[in-house]
Amino acid sequence: MSAILVINSGSSSLKYSLIDIEDENELASGLVERIGQDVSAITHTVRPDTSTEAVVTMLEATFDDERPVADHDAAFAVMLEQFAAHGPSLDEHPPAAVGHRVVHGGARFYAPTLVTADVERQIEELAVLAPLHNPANLAGIVAARAVFAAVPHVAVFDTAFHQTLPPAAYTYAIDAELAAAHRVRRYGFHGTSHQFVSEAAAAFVDRDPATLRQLVFHLGNGASVTAIDGGRSVETSMGLTPLEGLVMGTRSGDLDPAALVHLSRRAGLSIDDLDALLNTRSGLKGLAGRSDMRDILAGRDAGDDAATLAFDVYIHRLRAYAGAYIAQLGGVDVISFTAGVGENAAAVRAEAMATLGFAGVEVDRARNSARGRGIRRISTDASAVTVLVVPTNEELEIARQTARML
Template identity: 85%
Template sequence: MSVVLVINSGSSSLKYSLIDVARERELAGGLIERIGQESSPISHTVRQTESADAATTMLDATFREERTVPDHDAAFRVMLDQFAARGPSLDDHPPVAVGHRVVHGGARFFAPTLIDADVERQIEELEVLAPLHNPANLAGIVAARAVFGDVPHVAVFDTAFHQTLPPAAYTYAIDAELAARHRVRRYGFHGTSHQFVSEAAAAYLGRDLAELRQLVFHLGNGASVTAIDGGRSVETSMGLTPLEGLVMGTRSGDIDPAALVHLSRRAGYSIDDLDALLNTRSGLKGLADRSDMRDILAGREAGEEAATLAFDVYIHRLRAYAGAYIAQLGGVDVISFTAGVGENAAPVRAAAMATLGFAGVEIDVERNEARERGIRRISTDASRVTVLVVPTNEELQIARQTAALL
């Protein structure tokens, strides 16, 4: 059995998954939240199989508890305790490698990378481009290497899939020398998810990835869309940081930069004030004081003006990007929705696609509203463009890339 432990370390959380790569099956996974706070919720899920009538049914056993978890080193000890107490035993399923999600790889890292002290140093240097993410990713790497020092560790970067962006797509129209000196360009994010979904869509359709023009909408609390031509990212909505692009849960997405100058001059906002405004008090949260799309949909259903406007702004941005990216691709063959909102919010999918009839998109209402799990088609049989819901699996993609590198 070829088992990879996948680690996604956030600023106050640790998500982990133990994956049998050969069978592409998760054996167990868990989440430790609110690290450094008074009490940390811990969940650990063991995947089990039961065979009956030649069919295999997945039975999940989930265990929950709360502890004080002061830092990421302690979080890793908690993770080990969960495997020892709940299973599966890491003695019976020893990881051959540990794969780490790292958000920002800059222009340096364009493929899964074996981690050593120099790679750790470079990830630390890139903290300036992702101050909310890379420090936490690095803390997870340091803690994991201390615990699993006898196996290889591999960094898989969110930005790597977008290294195929052409210069016209990643270049900002500012002073070229200044941009080069400070590494100001579009990098793009959610790359692991966009790659997984685009490959899964091609496999589901039985089509050659190289022949498909695809749009992938990764819509969660963070949201991005990528245009993928023949399996290569050619345009994506997030930029230097994960702030640019679509309307998100608490992030503004696109905004006139002069608005920030205006707020600085007229409202006395500092750089830190503006950063907090755009990242934590904007998006759906800023428009309707709720960052969860489920709450927005409920408010809209109840006729609340703020929730209705938030939904309309959100959809307006999705349609604008869809049209622009279809133009960049010269047409589209497949459009996929993924992540929490993309996989579960039928009204969002329907509204986002409602104006794309000119491009050959035709949504089947019943298919779109059906509550089914797994990858599925939501377009009509007559639609020239296939529209899919594709559950993302970034952990599996990280495990695949880790195993492939080794």
Template identity: 90%
Template structure:
């Protein structure tokens, strides 16, 4: 058995997964939340046949606890304790490598990359383009390299899948010299998820990935859509940062940039004020005072006008992007929905595609509202376009890319 440890380090969290890459199955996973606060929440889950109590029960065995976890170094100590106490024992399943999620790789990183001190420096330099993400990713890398010093560490970048964007798609129409000097262009994000879902969709349909025109909607608290032709990203909604594009939980998505000039001049908003507004007080949160789609749908069902408007704005943007990307592709063969909202909100899927019958898209109501695990088709048998729900597995994709790189 060859195992890969996958690390997704956030500003106040550490998410980890131990994967048997030979069989592509997860042995265990965990999450340390609220790092640096008075009390941190810890969850460790062991999968069936991975060892420990899960073997006996033949069900996932989940263990929850709380304690103070000061920083990411301390979080890694907690992770090791969870493996030692609840299994599977890392001594019996030692990681052959550690794969790390890194949000922003700029134009420099277009493939899984072996982490060296020089690579760490470049990730740190790119923090100017992702100040909420790259520093946290780097903290996880450094803590992991201190603990697992005898195995290779591989960085897998969210932006890498979108390095195939053509210049017409990634270029912003501003002063070219200024843009080049400050690296202002579209990079795209959620690339690991978009790649995993597009490949899984092709395999599920028994189709050659290289022949398919696909749209993948990654709809979670962060949301993006990517047009994929022949397995290559050719257009995506997020841009220089993860702020552009679709309406999200707390992020605005597309906005007339002159609105920011207006707010600066008329409301006295500083750069930091505008940054906080667009990233934390906009999107569904800004429109309805709640960022979770489940709360928006409950409010809409109860007749709340703000929730109804928020839902309508959200759907309007999805339809606009779907239509634009179908035009860019010259048609579409497969549309997939993934992530928390995409996998679970049937009404969002139905409404997003409700006006696209002209493109040969027919959603089957019964299939769409059915709730079951795994990849499934929700379009009618007569639909010219296959519409799928594809659970994403970014950890497995990171493990795959780490293994391939090695």
């Protein structure tokens, strides 16, 4: 058995997953939250090994704990304790490699990359483009390389899938020399998820990805949509940062840049004030005071005007991007919804697709409303476009890319 340890290191969290890459079975996963705070939350889940008969008797088991965890080095020590105490044994399933999620690879990293001291330095340099993400990703890499020094470490970049964007899609219409000097262009994010979902969708409809025109809506607290032509990202809604594009939980998405100038002049907001406004006090939260789509839907059902407006703005943006991207592709064959909102909010899917009949989209109300696990079709049998719900699995995609790279 060949296991790969996948690490997703956030500013105050460490998420991990141990995956048997031969049969793509997740053996265990865990999360250390609130790193550096007074009390950190620790969760470790052990799953049955589906490659053996033990699956018929062994059930999934989750273990919770709370204690102070000072930093990412301490978080890795906690992770090792969890494996030792609850399994699976890292002696019996030693990781052959460690795959790391890194948010921003700029224009430099377009594929899974073996981590070296120079790669660490470049990830640190790119932190200027992702100050909330890359430093935390790098902290996880440094801690992991200290613990697992004898195995290769591979960085998988959220931006890499979008390196196939054509210049017309990634270029902003501002002063070209200034943009080049400061690396201002569209990079796109959620690439690992968009790649996993588009490949899974192609397999579900039994088509070669190279023959398909696809839209993938990754709708979670962060949200993006990508147009994929022949397996290649050709347009995506997030830009220089993960702020551009769709309405999100706390992020504004698209906004007239002059609005920021206006707020600076008239409301006296500083650059830091504007950054906080757009990233933490906007989106659904800014419109309705709540960032969770479940709360928005409940408020809408109860007749709350703010929640209703927030939902309508959210849907309006989804439809606008769907129409624009279908035009860019010249039509669409498959549309997929993924992530927390995309997988669970039937009302969002139904309303987002309601005006796309011109493109051949016809959603089946019963299929869309039915809950289920795994990939499922929500379009009618007569629909010219296949509409799917596809649960994303970024950890598995990172493990796959790590294995392919090695």
